Amino acid sequence: MGFQISDKAKKVFFGLIGVGLVLLVAGLFTQTKFLFPHLDEDHPNDLEVVSYAEDLDDYSEDLVALKEEVKNALGDGYIITISEGEHGHEAHKGGEHVEEGHEAKPSTHHGPRLLWNIHISKTSGASHDESAHDAGAHSEHGNSNIKHGHHDASPAALLAGMFESGTLALPDHGFRRFWSNLLINGFFFMGIALGAMFYIALHYATESGWGVVLLRIFESVAGAIPFGMVLLLIVFIAATLGFNSIYPWMDKDIVAHDALIQGKTGYLNPTFFWIRIACYFSLFFIFINWLKKTSKREDAEGGVDLHYKMYRKSAFFIVGFAVFSSTMSWDIIMSIDTHWFSTLFGWYTFSGMWLTGMITIMMVTIYLKSKGAVEFVNENHIHDVAKWVFALSFLWSYLWFSQFMLIWYSNIPEEVTYFEYRFDSYKYVFFTMFVVNFILPMVLFMSRDTKRSWPYLITISLIIFVGHWFDVFCMVMPGTLFEEWEFGMLEIGMFMASLGGFVLLIFNGLSKAPLIQKNHPFLEESKHHEF
Amino acid sequence: MHKESDIRIPLILGDKSYRDITDDIIRPIESKAPKGWYILISIAGIFALWGVGCIVYLLGTGIGAWGLNKTVEWAWDITNFVWWVGIGHAGTLISAVLLLFRQKWRMAINRAAEAMTIFAVMMAGMFPLIHMGRLWVGYWVFPLPNQYGSMWVNFNSPLLWDVFAISTYFSVGLVFWYIGLIPDFATIRDRVTKPVAKKAYSILSFGWTGGAKAWNRFEVVSLVLAGLATPLVFSVHSIVSFDFATSVIPGWHTTIFPPYFVAGAVFSGFAMVQTLMLILRKAFKLEAYLHVKHVEYMNIVIMATGSIVGVAYITELFISWYSGVEYEAYAFLNRATGPYWWAYASMMTCNVLSPQLMWVKKLRTSLTFTFILAIIVNIGMWFERFVIIVTSIHRDYLPSAWSYFHPTWVDIGIYAGTIGIFTVLYLLFARYFPTMPIAELKTILKSSGQNFKEGFGNGAGYWEKHAHHGHDEHQAEIITEKPKTVEANIEEVVVEENLVEENTTEDQPDKLVFTKEEAEVAKNSLLERLGVGSADNKDDLKVINGVGPVLESKLNDMGIFTYLQVSKMTIEDYNVLDALTGSFPGRAERDDWAGQASKLNENK
Amino acid sequence: MADKVIYAMYDDDDTTKDAAQHFVDKGVHVSEVYSPFPIHGIDPIIGVEQSRLGIVAFMFGLTGLAVAMIGIRYMNIIDWPMNIGGKPNFDFFHNMPSFVPVMFEFTVLIAAHGMAFTYLLRNKTLPGMPARNPDPRTTDDRFVIELRLEDNHNFSVDDLLSMAKQTNIVELEEKTIK
The missing domain is CATH 3.30.70.260 (ACT domain)
Incomplete structure (x- = not known):
């Protein structure tokens, strides 16, 4: 039958899953950081601490203990008083940064469930003014300075540092970070499969000939779509049942206080959401399985009838996909930032999916080639896939830039908050992600020789692959974890485990059918593909 | 070269040879223009003159001659600008993107489409220039040092981006087009006999020789230029869309604009290519090179891009509601139900609904239907730009300033004028330039020519000899399943071919064979009839089509030196000559040496 | 000889x-x-x-990009900064998104023309050259x-x-x- 993965490779992937899961669990249990400090530049002796805990009742004992800890944290020289803010208070830092001079708008997200206003005063008459000056100077530059401003920082900054570093912390009972990661990985890996699926449909619909020898690889990558779907379904079910609150519009309390979300409930409501998700997932699932079955039948029966059938169905799939790929990314990703909207968002997300799909196909092809399993694939095929990676990187960058530049340029508050948020709190991830995903393929894949060198292709493509994972990261995290995001064992572990599982599923697909569609009418063209 | 799949429909129909391709494409240049051409160019010329008159009037009177008012500051002018730029997208897209995708069918249309691109961009560029009011200071859009000190252009302005985008697109498009034209000009140069034409084409062909190194460079340059032109195409219409999308006007500011404008541009560009090519193929009898399959491919592109545009319309509409921004929602509600509902309805019908008819195979393979639909799409795309521009601004934030736009005769005149100028340029192109890439078509003859694919005529037995691989068992089955649509066309062309062949074979007598003495006698009698020439007043016989250096020296050996002598030859003489020189029978007659020589003699 | x-x-x-x-x-x-x-x-x-004309195009492209960046920076940042839409115009980097279109176009312009001209010279094809x-x-x-x-x-x-x-x-x- 098809390609049987070696036991050694199997072990590698199971190892990847194992290590990933261990890291994931370790990450979950060691995660202590949960309270997030905000310095106020006008009041250097005040500190605001917020938390987005799902259910504060779980923490009542921990909170009492922590309060004591905070009061003693700075030693004897200071008197620290904590007053609790109102429950459900509207945060001006929680969801959006509102431009000065504009009317404050209701926040995109729930406000913090916990709000402590900490006031620090000194027992002895130390240089009060100086520290006030310092704190002001620091906070002008935003968050980043708090981290390395410890040396002669104000007491408030010092305390903030303790919250930052996790010295003062609560355990995470809400698993918000876990759910966000599950969403990221689910969407990312489903996107890869979808990208591959779209490309097969395109290949049939445009009557392309060159890639016929790769079609089975495309099929297997696309066939691994249930992996991402299952992860996403877990997130959606949990969200609907109230185990997580990734989608603010699913939370009745929030909707009740938010006029903007109320205006969208005609579209964003759990029932309609599930109907749409059912439509998307069943279309994808049914199409790829039908295609796999039909191409196998073609192997057995020959002739061109089945080919034309696949040609027609693919064209119709593309139509469905054109609509669904947009609405799907609005539903799954854009609705996290419920207030925000961008017409280009769907196409932009889709370009990333398509690109990662092509990268995966290239990797699998190179692997199979190196194992000698696909002698009919020549270097020109891999070169062509590399060209796609190059072109799609350009397309992705173009769409990223179009969306970013237009919002940046017109600077309308309801739109620009999205990027301001990412600028303020995700600066390095956000920009590194773009630069890596744009410049690397742009410069390094331009030459013909680099597209024909495997080590080169593998290295660069893997970097871009991870880069696009961070693209999804930057789409999701600012909406779910706000500025209190972290990157650690949990993220790495879940990515590794997902990757391992996804790749195993691909190889499972590859083992089910011969690697070549021997009766495809364009097979000869593809076998002798050269340029 | 490898054989392509049997189920692919041949791109060149009939029994063509390399020579036939040259003949067919150059025929309009070598022969007299048909009456229709003169009629068309006269009509177009009148429109063009009227347009120029309107422009002059506008420049003399002021921009107020247009129907613009305080609220609607952009209307037909910018609509026409965007419309023409959009049309100007198909050419580069066909040659660049389809080249990168190795789509062979592009070769039927790329030359003409690129010409269309260049002319369309010229028309587009006129509108912003006129809009300045003072055409003569148009160069101020470039960052030039000037007497006002630090007065530089504003690089933050989308309008300036437009200047760079459009001028880059125009000049790169021109270079791309011309580099492809050079070898074809050389072909014409080496064939035409009239001295003026010869001189003209030899200047145009830049002395192209067609050596292997030159061809190698040619291919690399084409590929790299295609690689550069592809992002360029995307950037140009994106930048045009930035003119609107960077603003904060509801209905203009939306992030989907760049890719959606690009799709719209390709959509309208292909529609224009269809319109022009359907006429061209008929007028110049190029049906063998551009047949139903090509039209169908283009229709599929139109359908696909039309659908993308449709998805974008719906996205905009939906997000305007979803955004919860009331101004945004109103802008779209007003488009559909306000005073300009008719423009919106036309746009939706022409651009979204009508291309969906192309899903029906019968319709997308019907030439008449295609022609009508292409025109409908062009109208629809004009309305799209009108809807975006005018309906978004005609009702601004102050209801007291709400207004309605009425075009004046100057608006209409300039628009009609640009269509006229465009048509004049296009007709000149069609008359004097090779409308299809001769050299490139020859490269696909063996893989995509009907005779080679099916093994008759010139292509008989070719693939049996050259195939690098055995045929599949189901091949026979496939051939019988050839789609019916092309067959009608194939027949048409085959009939034409047969006519030509009958003419040439009919009066061809048996080949003469001489002994040595007979040969001497025949030669002398031949010279008697033709008159004696000498090496002193010798003409360059190589100029005669069909005479090469070898043959020339043979003729010289026999005592034939001048055009005058050759011009006196009859069929009998040709046969004698064939026997004497041992060259190919029928060649001299087929090429009509005598006719050529007498012309050359007159022009000497 | x-x-x-x-x-x-x-x-x-x-x-x-x-x-x-x-x-x-x-x-x-x-x-x-x-x-x-x-x-x-x-x-x-x-x-x-x-042929190595591809490399030529790349070099010309880099030149074009450099010229565009230097030119824009000089004209719109150093010589005559303007405040457009409240955006900081005293700094090239922070204003770059709106300079990208011209930078891109100029890169393509120089790359395409530079390569095409080199191509014509290398092939000895220029107006008036004999065949x-x-x-x-x-x-x-x-x-x-x-x-x-x-x-x-x-x-x-x-x-x-x-x-x-x-x-x-x-x-x-x-x-x-x-």
């Missing part, structure tokens, strides 16, 4: 390719092949290397292989002629050029 040249003419691209292979197999250096269209696969046979193809039919349907004696010192003219006759020639010509 006068040099002898042999022109072997063919009427098909595949025959030409086979003939070129035939010459090369015998150790003859094929000086040039004239054809009406690019013959695919002949370059490696006669030893024509892949140097040995026979006018080579731009129509004839293919000519050029063998220069200068390049083939080990062979006599007769050697080359007899070799050419073994191939599927249509016409054969021997010429002296200066």
Whole structure:
């Protein structure tokens, strides 16, 4: 039958899953950081601490203990008083940064469930003014300075540092970070499969000939779509049942206080959401399985009838996909930032999916080639896939830039908050992600020789692959974890485990059918593909 | 070269040879223009003159001659600008993107489409220039040092981006087009006999020789230029869309604009290519090179891009509601139900609904239907730009300033004028330039020519000899399943071919064979009839089509030196000559040496 | 120095390719092949290397990008900064998104024109240049292989002629050029 993965490779992937899961669990249990400090530049002796805990009742004992800890944290020289803010208070830092001079708008997200206003005063008459000056100077530059401003920082900054570093912390009972990661990985890996699926449909619909020898690889990558779907379904079910609150519009309390979300409930409501998700997932699932079955039948029966059938169905799939790929990314990703909207968002997300799909196909092809399993694939095929990676990187960058530049340029508050948020709190991830995903393929894949060198292709493509994972990261995290995001064992572990599982599923697909569609009418063209 | 799949429909129909391709494409240049051409160019010329008159009037009177008012500051002018730029997208897209995708069918249309691109961009560029009011200071859009000190252009302005985008697109498009034209000009140069034409084409062909190194460079340059032109195409219409999308006007500011404008541009560009090519193929009898399959491919592109545009319309509409921004929602509600509902309805019908008819195979393979639909799409795309521009601004934030736009005769005149100028340029192109890439078509003859694919005529037995691989068992089955649509066309062309062949074979007598003495006698009698020439007043016989250096020296050996002598030859003489020189029978007659020589003699 | 040249003419691209292979197999250096269209696969046979014009385009592109960046920075940041839409105009980097379109266009402009001009110069094709193809039919349907004696010192003219006759020639010509 098809390609049987070696036991050694199997072990590698199971190892990847194992290590990933261990890291994931370790990450979950060691995660202590949960309270997030905000310095106020006008009041250097005040500190605001917020938390987005799902259910504060779980923490009542921990909170009492922590309060004591905070009061003693700075030693004897200071008197620290904590007053609790109102429950459900509207945060001006929680969801959006509102431009000065504009009317404050209701926040995109729930406000913090916990709000402590900490006031620090000194027992002895130390240089009060100086520290006030310092704190002001620091906070002008935003968050980043708090981290390395410890040396002669104000007491408030010092305390903030303790919250930052996790010295003062609560355990995470809400698993918000876990759910966000599950969403990221689910969407990312489903996107890869979808990208591959779209490309097969395109290949049939445009009557392309060159890639016929790769079609089975495309099929297997696309066939691994249930992996991402299952992860996403877990997130959606949990969200609907109230185990997580990734989608603010699913939370009745929030909707009740938010006029903007109320205006969208005609579209964003759990029932309609599930109907749409059912439509998307069943279309994808049914199409790829039908295609796999039909191409196998073609192997057995020959002739061109089945080919034309696949040609027609693919064209119709593309139509469905054109609509669904947009609405799907609005539903799954854009609705996290419920207030925000961008017409280009769907196409932009889709370009990333398509690109990662092509990268995966290239990797699998190179692997199979190196194992000698696909002698009919020549270097020109891999070169062509590399060209796609190059072109799609350009397309992705173009769409990223179009969306970013237009919002940046017109600077309308309801739109620009999205990027301001990412600028303020995700600066390095956000920009590194773009630069890596744009410049690397742009410069390094331009030459013909680099597209024909495997080590080169593998290295660069893997970097871009991870880069696009961070693209999804930057789409999701600012909406779910706000500025209190972290990157650690949990993220790495879940990515590794997902990757391992996804790749195993691909190889499972590859083992089910011969690697070549021997009766495809364009097979000869593809076998002798050269340029 | 490898054989392509049997189920692919041949791109060149009939029994063509390399020579036939040259003949067919150059025929309009070598022969007299048909009456229709003169009629068309006269009509177009009148429109063009009227347009120029309107422009002059506008420049003399002021921009107020247009129907613009305080609220609607952009209307037909910018609509026409965007419309023409959009049309100007198909050419580069066909040659660049389809080249990168190795789509062979592009070769039927790329030359003409690129010409269309260049002319369309010229028309587009006129509108912003006129809009300045003072055409003569148009160069101020470039960052030039000037007497006002630090007065530089504003690089933050989308309008300036437009200047760079459009001028880059125009000049790169021109270079791309011309580099492809050079070898074809050389072909014409080496064939035409009239001295003026010869001189003209030899200047145009830049002395192209067609050596292997030159061809190698040619291919690399084409590929790299295609690689550069592809992002360029995307950037140009994106930048045009930035003119609107960077603003904060509801209905203009939306992030989907760049890719959606690009799709719209390709959509309208292909529609224009269809319109022009359907006429061209008929007028110049190029049906063998551009047949139903090509039209169908283009229709599929139109359908696909039309659908993308449709998805974008719906996205905009939906997000305007979803955004919860009331101004945004109103802008779209007003488009559909306000005073300009008719423009919106036309746009939706022409651009979204009508291309969906192309899903029906019968319709997308019907030439008449295609022609009508292409025109409908062009109208629809004009309305799209009108809807975006005018309906978004005609009702601004102050209801007291709400207004309605009425075009004046100057608006209409300039628009009609640009269509006229465009048509004049296009007709000149069609008359004097090779409308299809001769050299490139020859490269696909063996893989995509009907005779080679099916093994008759010139292509008989070719693939049996050259195939690098055995045929599949189901091949026979496939051939019988050839789609019916092309067959009608194939027949048409085959009939034409047969006519030509009958003419040439009919009066061809048996080949003469001489002994040595007979040969001497025949030669002398031949010279008697033709008159004696000498090496002193010798003409360059190589100029005669069909005479090469070898043959020339043979003729010289026999005592034939001048055009005058050759011009006196009859069929009998040709046969004698064939026997004497041992060259190919029928060649001299087929090429009509005598006719050529007498012309050359007159022009000497 | 006068040099002898042999022109072997063919009427098909595949025959030409086979003939070129035939010459090369015998150790003859094929000086040039004239054809009406690019013959695919002949370059490696006669030893024509892949053109490096792509690199030329890249270099020109870099130049264009640099010129655009320097020019914009000078004009809109240093010499005459303007406040557009409240965006900081005293700093190139923070204002870059709105400079990207012109930077891109200028890069493409210089890359395309630079390469095209280099191409024309390398091919010696400029307005008014004389055509140097040995026979006018080579731009129509004839293919000519050029063998220069200068390049083939080990062979006599007769050697080359007899070799050419073994191939599927249509016409054969021997010429002296200066």
